[in-house]
Amino acid sequence: MDKGGKVFVAGHRGLVGSAIVRELEGQGYGNLVVRTSKELDLRDQAATAAFFAAERPDYVLVAAAKVGGIVANNSYPADFIYDNLMIQNNVVHSAYLNGVKKLLLLGSTCIYPKMAPQPIKEEYLLTGPLEPTNEPYAIAKIAGIKMCQSYNRQYGTRFISAMPTNLYGPNDNFDLTTSHVLPALLRKFHEAKVAGEPEVVVWGSGTPYREFVHVDDVARASVFLMQNYEGNEPVNIGSGVELTIKELALKIGEVVGYRGDIRFDASKPDGTPRKLCDVARIHELGWRHQIELEEGLKSTYGWYLSQLA
Template identity: 60%
Template sequence: MNRSSKIYIAGHKGMVGSAIWRALQNKGYNNLIGRTSKELDLRNQDSVIQFFKSEKPEVVIDAAARVGGILANNNYPYQFLMDNLFIQNNLIDISLKFEVKKFIFLGSSCIYPKFASQPLKEEYLLTDLLEPTNEWYAIAKITGVKACEAIRKQFEKDYVSLMPTNLYGINDNFDLETSHVLPAMLRKFHEAKKKGNSPVTLWGSGTPLREFLFVDDMAKAVVFALENKLPEYLYNVGTGVDLTIKELAETIQKTVGHLGEIIWDKSKPDGTPRKLMDVSRLNSMGWKHEVQLEEGIAITYDWFKQNIENIKQVKLQE
């Protein structure tokens, strides 16, 4: 891949997109382009067509999506389904029409069935029912994966899908209504510490198992996919290691320095019992994660404290 190739990163201001931007810059790529959602509404097909006509990107990395945790997915199922379908379908289809050389589609481990065998292998896709609390987002992402696979099959284009496990890190969303579990916990423990180590109430039983990947490692996986022609259409991206939500909470509590009680609200849903990715396919190609969880949480918390006045807090509208 030429360092001066024009690379469009959709969602370049988000946690994942900004990490990809940093990673590419660090490797000497000097022709990166991005647009904020105010500058370019990816749900609007005409706007996306005009953008591609004007900019003519050679590579497209789709890190744009409407994302959120269990609460947001439950409360806004229509937006999570339709917004993501519009965003990705416009990008995928228009990239094909404008003969984009390489397209990297980013999804989520939630595309796999709720009770699939662990760890999750790529071939488990569409073999059983999804987790109900995020099926709307999952269905949209599955559609994107299959669209990219169809383009590979029919047009022999270099379109590849990367499915990350739970991501966290710099530029994460810390809004308590719409954020994922790790940043939500980090903020809760921080605020409880400020209130004299008041108790922290967390959803569920604490028993589900989850895997977490530092976003800069995800960005390096995207760069790896960019610089190599991968033979398969779908690759999991993760650490291959998981821990219970209770262990995660205790790790974050220790990092923050909160000394109060943790209360588990078992009336709230746990979500999928376990989501561990089988990352052997991408590992065998030469990529592996570098940042361990404790280190990643410490980096994220330091960034959170430094940017607390301006941290991203995404509100969803009905």
């Protein structure tokens, strides 16, 4: 990826997109193109086409997406499938029409079957039913992978895709209705500490296993793949380390300094029982995560406090 080339980061204000911009700037990529969603609605085919025709980016990293946790996915399934399909369709097709040299589409490990063997290898895609609570989002992202592969086959493009596991970090969404589990718990524990509440209630049984990777590691991996990967198959991005939701809650309580009780509400959905991704492919390419969970939780909580201030 030529450092003088024009790089379009779609979704640059989001959790992943903002980290990718920081990483690119840190590596000396000075010709970045960004647009807010108000300036450019990537769901709008005509607007997206006009943007690509005018800017003619050399490289594209697609971090723009509608994302959320179990509550958001359950509440807005139509939004999740429509918005993500439209963003991908418009960006990938416009990238092809305007001669983009290379494109990276970011998805999520929720594309894999609910009961996939663990750890989850990339080849397990489409081998079983999806987790029902996030099926619309997952189907949209699977379509995005297949779109990249199809354009590569038919048009000889260099469109790659990567699937990060559960990620977190600065610029995360801390809204209790639409956020993922880690930022939601950080906020819950902080507010309980401030209010002096005797207990924090956590959705689900606490038994499912999850893997987390810091967004700065995902940004490094994204740029690394743009520089080093030419394959047609998706690449998992993760830490390769898992823990239960109960263990996560205890770690977050410790980082926040909450001294009350933690109660798990097993009447609420757990989601997938285990979701550890196999990171052998990206390890073989030469990338490994650098930020361990304890360090990442402390820095993310510090960022959250700075935003409150």
